[in-house]
Amino acid sequence: MKESGKKEGAASSSSSPPCAACRLLRRKCTHDCVFAPYFPPTQPHEFANVHKVFGASNVNKMLQEIPEHHRGDAVSSMVYEANARVRDPVYGCVGAISSLQQQINILQTQLVITQAEAMHLRVHHTASSNIIESQAKYFCDMDMVEHTSYGDSMRSC
Numbered sequence: 001m002k003e004s005g006k007k008e009g010a011a012s013s014s015s016s017p018p019c020a021a022c023r024l025l026r027r028k029c030t031h032d033c034v035f036a037p038y039f040p041p042t043q044p045h046e047f048a049n050v051h052k053v054f055g056a057s058n059v060n061k062m063l064q065e066i067p068e069h070h071r072g073d074a075v076s077s078m079v080y081e082a083n084a085r086v087r088d089p090v091y092g093c094v095g096a097i098s099s100l101q102q103q104i105n106i107l108q109t110q111l112v113i114t115q116a117e118a119m120h121l122r123v124h125h126t127a128s129s130n131i132i133e134s135q136a137k138y139f140c141d142m143d144m145v146e147h148t149s150y151g152d153s154m155r156s157c
């Protein structure tokens, strides 16, 4: 789907198609168009949602107030928020944020439980390895130990 060249009013001198914003707003896309770097003609839905939620003139104003090196991030944030608002008209991205917050809470609880289990296992392991060590010493001290007596000492612990 390369430019067909004979698009209605699209600047006859320039060969590049208008950006998604100018196409939707049916206006001429000039070389200094503020939308063009962020809303390429290949992704028309992104601008459609942003326009629906924020309004093109507000987006225009916001972009001009922001330093150029921050505009890309601002646009991706607006696109995200607009898409979320279209998907969920009541909560928008707040719905996504609160569901992620819930996941964080669940995972933090699991982490605390797992850390407690790890601590318990470590303490248990240290205690049992101490017993084994003392039993090994006991075993080495006695030259001739029968299995039954060793078994008895295990049972008595």
Ligand SMILES: [Zn+2]
Pocket (backbone or CB within 6 Å): 018, 019, 020, 021, 022, 023, 028, 029, 030, 033, 034, 035, 036
């Ligand atoms: Zn444009």
